[in-house]
Amino acid sequence: MKAPPRLQALMDEGLIDSVVRQLMSGKEATVYVVRCGDDTRCAKVYKEANNRSFRQAVDYTENRKVKNTRQARAMAKGTKYGRASQEAAWQSAEVDALYRLAGAGVRVPKPYNFHDGVLLMELVADAQGDAAPRLNDVVFTAEEALQHHGALIREVVRMLCAGVVHGDLSEFNILLSDTGPVIIDLPQAVDAAGNNHAQRMLLRDVQNLRDFFGRFAPDLLTTDYGHEIWRLFEKGLLSTEVPLTGQFVRASGPVDMGEVMREIDDARAEEAARRLRQQAPG
Secondary structure (H helix, E strand, O other): OOHHHHHHHHOOOOOOEEEEEEEOOOOOOEEEEEEOOOOOOEEEEEOOOOOOOOHHHHHHHHOOOOOOOHHHHHHHHHHHHHHHHHHHHHHHHHHHHHHHHHHOOOOEEEEEEEEOEEEEEOEEEOOOOEEOHHHHHOOOOOHHHHHHHHHHHHHHHHHHHEEEEEEOHHHHEEEEOEEEEEOOOOOOOEOOOOOOOOOHHHHHHHHHHHHHHHHOOHHHHOOOOOHHHHHHHOOOOOOOOOOOOOOOOOOOOOOOHHHHHHHHHHHHHHHHHHHHHHHHHO
């Protein structure tokens, strides 16, 4: 196919040789299958961010570093330059997270290059060499669900040990490769120690995994890995070798109604985002 303008620049730079086809298009990016010499890879072309709410953007970008105070002021005021700077920071966050997590051994696509708003990375493939499906497009047996859930919980732990929380983990941004699940879409990844919302996002990520795989293996619906993992992290006891039980006893105390209402708002936002992802072409 004819290369889109954003990919033509990579061809001119010799980073890719040809564009095979469009793989998917969502509200944040369009992904293409490309050829680089003898290798088949994918190129994620970012779109301008117009669909993220201000509160969500603030939550995700809290404590992220910007180049200078001018950028910070412009981003706070929402000027044209500020919006461009915020979008660049949003894109860079995914690139930084991919390199960081790949280096820590987390199952994410291997990044190769980031050029002018285009992320060039590994194409996650199935056993036939085709683009791997998302989890939401696959039906599992109870045994498979337990196996994949366990593998992903270990990846969540590995990510947290690397200081990263995905922030939007669900069946829509996990691919099922020929060797197991691979986690994708990390522009909203947050620093576990530096973001005040990291715990809430980690708990939501783990709950999304539980709810999805619980459709196939109902025993998972009674587990609470999220709170168990976070408590170990807070105490400095979390490692990839620590055995998890999936059980957690909550301390009794007064109810934080502000937090309850925030969880309700987050659930509504997540459901709205889920519907958008379902409507997007695969």
